[in-house]
Amino acid sequence: MATEKSQESSGELARLREQVNKYAILLDIVRVMNAETNLDRLLELIMQEATRVVEAERSTLFLLDQERGELWSKVAQGLERQTIRLKVGSGIAGYVAEKRESVNIPDAYQDPRFNRETDEKTGYRTRTILCMPVHHKGGGIIGVLQVLNKKGGTFTKEDEGLLAILCSQAAIALENAQLYERLRAAYQELKELDQMKTDFLANISHELRTPLAPIIGYVDLLLSEHPGPLTARQQSGLEIISESVRRLRGLIEQLLTFVQLGQGGGYLQLKEASIDSLLRAKVEAFQEKARAKELSLTLAAPASLPNVIADPEGIAQVLDLLLDNAVKFTPYGGRICLAAGVVTGRPFQASPKEGRQPFATGVEDVELVEISVSDTGIGIPEDQLEKIFQHFYQVDSSSTRQYGGTGLGLALAKKIVEGHGSRIQVESRVGQGSTFRFFLRTVSPPSASDA
Numbered sequence: 001m002a003t004e005k006s007q008e009s010s011g012e013l014a015r016l017r018e019q020v021n022k023y024a025i026l027l028d029i030v031r032v033m034n035a036e037t038n039l040d041r042l043l044e045l046i047m048q049e050a051t052r053v054v055e056a057e058r059s060t061l062f063l064l065d066q067e068r069g070e071l072w073s074k075v076a077q078g079l080e081r082q083t084i085r086l087k088v089g090s091g092i093a094g095y096v097a098e099k100r101e102s103v104n105i106p107d108a109y110q111d112p113r114f115n116r117e118t119d120e121k122t123g124y125r126t127r128t129i130l131c132m133p134v135h136h137k138g139g140g141i142i143g144v145l146q147v148l149n150k151k152g153g154t155f156t157k158e159d160e161g162l163l164a165i166l167c168s169q170a171a172i173a174l175e176n177a178q179l180y181e182r183l184r185a186a187y188q189e190l191k192e193l194d195q196m197k198t199d200f201l202a203n204i205s206h207e208l209r210t211p212l213a214p215i216i217g218y219v220d221l222l223l224s225e226h227p228g229p230l231t232a233r234q235q236s237g238l239e240i241i242s243e244s245v246r247r248l249r250g251l252i253e254q255l256l257t258f259v260q261l262g263q264g265g266g267y268l269q270l271k272e273a274s275i276d277s278l279l280r281a282k283v284e285a286f287q288e289k290a291r292a293k294e295l296s297l298t299l300a301a302p303a304s305l306p307n308v309i310a311d312p313e314g315i316a317q318v319l320d321l322l323l324d325n326a327v328k329f330t331p332y333g334g335r336i337c338l339a340a341g342v343v344t345g346r347p348f349q350a351s352p353k354e355g356r357q358p359f360a361t362g363v364e365d366v367e368l369v370e371i372s373v374s375d376t377g378i379g380i381p382e383d384q385l386e387k388i389f390q391h392f393y394q395v396d397s398s399s400t401r402q403y404g405g406t407g408l409g410l411a412l413a414k415k416i417v418e419g420h421g422s423r424i425q426v427e428s429r430v431g432q433g434s435t436f437r438f439f440l441r442t443v444s445p446p447s448a449s450d451a
């Protein structure tokens with residue numbers, strides 16, 4: 001009697017242990033499932049694990065195609081990989097999809113709902129079926145999970161419990177994967193559109209630039225009076241053409257540079273460069289424009305600055321763009337200052353929130369040259385300060401706006417500065433003026449040990 005009891009309890013213990021094991025496996029499955037974002041792989045994983053967890057021979061996960069009122073499955077274990085389609089309402093899976101309730105069938109051929117067609121086609125013999133709806137969070141169903149032929153018997157209540165847990169977890173993973181798939185498709189589409197736009201811009205700027213060269217050439221020839229003398233009216237007319245065509249060319253070149261920078265094609269060539277001479281040349285070049293608006297344009301820099309690591313043409317372009325804005329957005333009689341000085345900071349990975357110090361922590365301080373363009377112009381509203389660096393963004397983009405331009409300048413300047421591992425920053429007050437600032441790395445002075 002005592003032995004009978006102990007046998008009974010050790011049997012119970014073994015059963016419990018087995019049950020705990022199964023739940024542990026299930027937990028593992030859930031973890032793996034949740035990490036899978038590829039829908040096809042997830043479907044396969046769910047089927048494989050459903051088969052394993054209830055000790056069946058095979059399983060099929062059907063997804064519901066709401067529009068067509070059909071269930072479909074792409075991968076059927078054991079069968080060839082192909083898409084199977086079933087009408088909702090037909091066969092066991094169709095019945096479960098329609099009624100949204102589970103069925104546990106101990107003998108398939110005795111069940112009038114069972115459709116023998118697949119068995120007849122494949123030569124497989126279905127004996128037992130456990131089939132369950134996979135419910136949405138929202139209430140409807142995503143699909144139906146069907147497992148066939150319990151090894152060595154019929155599906156138990158415990159199998160039903162295990163499969164129900166698997167189904168509820170599968171629902172979450174499936175919804176995530178479907179969402180992920182949609183996101184991936186949308187992202188891909190965006191990337192293709194972006195590439196199309198870039199190609200288009202590159203082509204169109206190239207095509208637009210080509211006819212400008214002969215126009216400029218001939219206007220210059222006429223202005224040289226080589227072909228014959230000009231009247232004063234002809235001369236001033238030609239000068240207007242010359243000025244406008246050159247502006248147009250500048251604009252197109254700006255567009256081309258922008259596209260090239262976007263493609264990242266090693267456009268910048270960083271090398272040791274003298275920033276001194278560059279700054280002086282720029283102040284000189286902008287004097288005439290400034291004078292035309294009665295603006296004072298000054299340079300505030302120490303007598304000599306260390307050399308920097310930069311692409312001189314790129315930096316010249318940044319200064320052009322910033323000075324052009326300063327002149328454009330500063331009313332008559334205002335002041336513009338191009339300033340430079342040596343500071344120490346931590347290079348690269350800037351955060352605009354860090355205020356005057358743009359560089360990230362975690363790297364040693366190095367010597368930098370700070371370059372800024374300040375004006376006493378119209379200023380920029382606080383909520384627009386980040387947006388002005390987006391391409392084609394202008395604070396006033398109305399058709400009646402007072403200032404010309406396309407809104408590419410700052411986007412271009414930002415890219416070039418970032419190509420130097422730096423960031424462009426702005427401080428501004430409406431009605432008082434703006435300061436744009438960026439930093440360049442100096443060529444490190446020889447250390448004592450090098451001497």
Ligand SMILES: Nc1ncnc2c1ncn2[C@@H]1O[C@H](COP(=O)(O)OP(=O)(O)OP(=O)(O)O)[C@@H](O)[C@H]1O
Pocket residue numbers: 321325326329375377378379380388393394395396404405406407408409410411434
């Ligand atoms: N110094 C400044 N003062 C006031 N507003 C400015 C200044 N610089 C830029 N902005 C604002 O930022 C916008 C974007 O400048 P950005 O240089 O990118 O374009 P743009 O000057 O309008 O055109 P583009 O430079 O292509 O000729 C400007 O339209 C203007 O609203």
Ligand SMILES: [Mg+2]
Pocket residue numbers: 321324325405408409410
């Ligand atoms: Mg501009």
